[in-house]
Amino acid sequence: MLIQLSEDLRGYVYDVFVTRFDFWLVFGLAAQLVFGSRFLLQWIASERAGRSVMPLSFWFLSIAGGMMTLVYGFVRREPVIIFGQALSTIIYLRNLMLILRERRGKR
Template sequence: MLIQFGQAFSNYLYDIFIAKFDFWLVFGLAAQLAFAARFLVQWIASERAGKSVVPLAFWFFSIGGGLMTLIYGLVKREPVIIFGQLLSNIIYVRNVMLIFKNRQRESQTLSN
């Protein structure tokens, strides 16, 4: 029983990562890595500050990884990925817009 499960699992992994290996698999994995990098950036920034912070780089990694994942979803025709990343990227871009708007407002206040 355990040997059969091991063989089935091995076949499953082979089918996903070897038999289906192509450019889009590499692109999709790169998209996931770019997206995951945002958490690393956020964690490092928080550790340095000694409190939870969300640096601007977090949002840029969110947009980059999200757009790459959206492209992957479009190419692979995955509606769950398409809808999820489309909405998420709108939110990420809006957050960056709000950050820049706030920075501009702060710099105008300081110059007055």
């Protein structure tokens, strides 16, 4: 039983990461790296400030990673990714617009 599970897992990993390896897999992984890096950036900024902060670059990484993931979803024809990232990217853009408008008003 355990040997079969190990072989099944090995076959699954091989299929996902070797058999299906192409430009779009690399692109999708890069999109996730860009998207995930925003959390690292936010954590570092918060540690430096000694409080929870959301740097402007967090929103730019959110938009870039979200749009890259959206493109990946369209190419791979993944409706879950398409719907999730389309809505999220709109929200990230709106947050950025509100932040920039607020900053312009303070000048």
